Each structure stands twice: as C-alpha cells, then as structure tokens.
Amino acid sequence: MSETHLGPAALVEPIRAAAERLRPLVRETPVERSEVLAAEAGGRETAVWLKCENLQHTGSFKLRGACNKVLTLPLGELVRGVVTASTGNHGRGVAHALDLVGGRGTIYLPTTVSPGKLAALGRYASVTLELFHTDSDQTELHARRVAEEGGRVYISPYNDLDVIAGQGTVGVELARQCPRLDAVFIAVGGGGLVSGIASYLKAVRPGIRIVGCWPEHAPSLYVALQAGGIVPVAEKPTLSDGTAGGAEPGAVTFDLARELIDECVLVSEAEIADAIRLVLVEHHLVIEGAAGVAVAAWRKTAARWAGKSIAIVLCGGNIAPAKLREVLDE
Incomplete structure (x- = not known):
C-alpha cells in the first residue's frame, strides 16, 4: 500500500486480507482470563483478557x-x-x-x-x-x-501501511475471541500496533476505547500527540526496550494514533517491573517490558473500569534472562 495518510477505515480491508495471507504462517495466540487483574478493578462483572502475543512465533506480535x-x-x-x-x-x-x-x-x-x-x-x-x-x-x-x-x-x-495491516490482525483475532470488549490496553512505541488493532476494532466495535500505554522513560509518541506534531524527546533507558524511540517525521502512525487513541497512561519503571512479576507469578507467563507497560497501565487505572470487559495485549515475551533475574530479585 502507498504510504499516504489513509484514515483508519481504509485499513480495514487490508487488515482482513492480511489475516488470510498470514493464517498459515503466524499463530492465532490465545486469550487468557485474569481473575487477579480483574479483582484490582472490583465489580463482579469485570473481565480482563490477556492477549498472549508473547506466545507468538519469534516471541512477539x-x-x-x-x-x-x-x-x-x-x-x-x-x-x-x-x-x-x-x-x-x-x-x-x-x-x-x-x-x-x-x-x-x-x-x-x-x-x-x-x-x-x-x-x-x-x-x-x-x-x-x-x-x-x-x-x-x-x-x-x-x-x-x-x-x-x-x-x-x-x-x-x-x-508502513502493510506492516500496520499485519499488526492489525491481532484485532481480528480479539474481535473473534472476545465477543464483548469495552477497552483494549496497548503499549505504544512507533504506533504500528495500536494503529492496526484500533483501526480494525473501532470499525467492528465502534464504542470500544483504545488506551495507549507508555513508559515514563520513553514517551516519544505521547509527547508528539500532546504537542500536535513530532518533536525531539530525550528518552531514558527503560525495561520497555521494545517501545523505545518514537515515530519519525511524517510517519503515518502519528495521524492514526491521534485519531484512534482515546486515553493515554504513563507508567514508571517500578510499575513495569511489578507487572512483569505479577504475570509470571499468577499466570506463569514470561513477558517483556513492553507487555509489562500495558499491564501496569491497567493496574494504575483499574478502578475506573469496574464492571467492564478489557483486553490487555501482551505484545511480547523476549526479555533477556539476566534482565528477568534482575526484575525478580527487586
């Protein structure tokens, strides 16, 4: 697809085509219900679903x-x-x-x-x-x-619109796996994942809320969205190395993210580490820092979502053993 600034609606058919194209090559990753994360919101009807892209081939979406x-x-x-x-x-x-x-x-x-x-x-x-x-x-x-x-x-x-369409296939699976969803929490780096998932889900579930999640140490696209354009950001080292760096000038993801992200949450390094530990202990799943960002953002705002059905995208599981040991020893 041409790198023009297409709106989200124009990505829906390319995302569906990508889902068919990729079916023999990628894993349809499972969703796992998290009672422990749901309990942090309160409300008997609260449901939290973990979309396990950490179990994807290569360990990432x-x-x-x-x-x-x-x-x-x-x-x-x-x-x-x-x-x-x-x-x-x-x-x-x-x-x-x-x-x-x-x-x-x-x-x-x-x-x-x-x-x-x-x-x-x-x-x-x-x-x-x-x-x-x-x-x-x-x-x-x-x-x-x-x-x-x-x-x-x-x-x-x-x-790249073809890359974004590929990432959007996570949304195709979520729509099928979770018939009712009120919001999805997604870690944001350059914006390809959130642009793809949100373009599809907002087309098929118009009322859904998209929560963009950033580490405080690497908030480049968040800062750009607040500023109204791409600006230089001095980032610090972060556990969420998968979201480090922002969008380049002229990136198609800037306009898409501005239109699609409904809420933004920033989390600390301590909150990311806590999230990694919780998912390992409670779900026996290894996740990397970027996935921890989305879990941490849910935990930080959970009380606001009581009674709702929520998906959290565990975008990857590629964390170095030494780094994981450091997190577990904290």
Whole structure:
C-alpha cells in the first residue's frame, strides 16, 4: 500500500486480507482470563483478557507486520536484500519472514539492544546484523539512508501501511475471541500496533476505547500527540526496550494514533517491573517490558473500569534472562 495518510477505515480491508495471507504462517495466540487483574478493578462483572502475543512465533506480535510486508514484495527485491532497523523484535520478525521466502536482508540495531534479542537474531542465516548509535531513532534514520542509497526496500517497524495491516490482525483475532470488549490496553512505541488493532476494532466495535500505554522513560509518541506534531524527546533507558524511540517525521502512525487513541497512561519503571512479576507469578507467563507497560497501565487505572470487559495485549515475551533475574530479585 502507498504510504499516504489513509484514515483508519481504509485499513480495514487490508487488515482482513492480511489475516488470510498470514493464517498459515503466524499463530492465532490465545486469550487468557485474569481473575487477579480483574479483582484490582472490583465489580463482579469485570473481565480482563490477556492477549498472549508473547506466545507468538519469534516471541512477539512483530512477526505479523514483518511477514505481511515481506509477502507483498517482488522476488527481485527479496533477492537484492531488504533493510530494516529494530530494537530486536521487528528485526527478528523480518528475519523469520525472510527465512520463509528465501530472501536476504540487513538489520541495523542500536548498540543498546538487549543481548538476548541480539543473540536470537544471530541465529538467522537470512540476515546480516549491523550496530549503529545508542539512539534507536538515529539507528532508524541511518538504516533508511542506507536503503535509499543502495536502491533497496526499507521495511519500517511501524511507518508502513502493510506492516500496520499485519499488526492489525491481532484485532481480528480479539474481535473473534472476545465477543464483548469495552477497552483494549496497548503499549505504544512507533504506533504500528495500536494503529492496526484500533483501526480494525473501532470499525467492528465502534464504542470500544483504545488506551495507549507508555513508559515514563520513553514517551516519544505521547509527547508528539500532546504537542500536535513530532518533536525531539530525550528518552531514558527503560525495561520497555521494545517501545523505545518514537515515530519519525511524517510517519503515518502519528495521524492514526491521534485519531484512534482515546486515553493515554504513563507508567514508571517500578510499575513495569511489578507487572512483569505479577504475570509470571499468577499466570506463569514470561513477558517483556513492553507487555509489562500495558499491564501496569491497567493496574494504575483499574478502578475506573469496574464492571467492564478489557483486553490487555501482551505484545511480547523476549526479555533477556539476566534482565528477568534482575526484575525478580527487586
């Protein structure tokens, strides 16, 4: 699809097409009811559903968008080699997709990338890895320049309508798995996941509320939405490395997020760590920091949602063992 500023309604059919295209390649992840999280809201009718994208192939929702994009590319582009930038999960999705179709690619990562995610990417023969800069925004701009100068396709982690349509297939599954939903909590980085899920769910469930969730240390798109445009943001290290960095200038996700996100919640590093521990102890599920952001945002605002049916997207489970040990020892 062309990178024009399409409205959310225009994404519904591409998302449905992506769901059919991806059906043989991605896992329809389960939803698990959380009585312990529902109890934090009170109200006998409160229901909280965890959408377990941490159980997706590659351990993250990012596989959906990456696969959808790669499957739309001509063979010649795949042989020439694509370029992308990633903090880990998107890169792994692209690498997995390229392995499936026999393509090649180069992945640029910030030097601060999680060791676990870097090691996982190193196992893919389809890609070459390059480390550039500590700032993931600078890594992304550099990768895009490399692609343009070499005449290669650049696959954005979020600023690509085919990628957004792939991420939106999470919404297709949620609509089928949870017949009644009042709100969905979604961690936000560049905005691809929230744009895709919300575009679909608001089309089929017009009254649904979309809650965008950010770590206080990495709120770039939140700040942009408050400012009315993309602005520089000095981010701090965060457990939510999967949402680090914001949207590049001109990103299609800015207008989509502005239209689709109904409420915004920021959470602290301590709240993220608490959420990771709770999900592990109560549900025996390992989640990464970005997924912890959405759980923490629910816990911070739960009292407001008493009696409602809520989904929380556990967007990934790729947390380094050493980092998980640190969180558990706190």
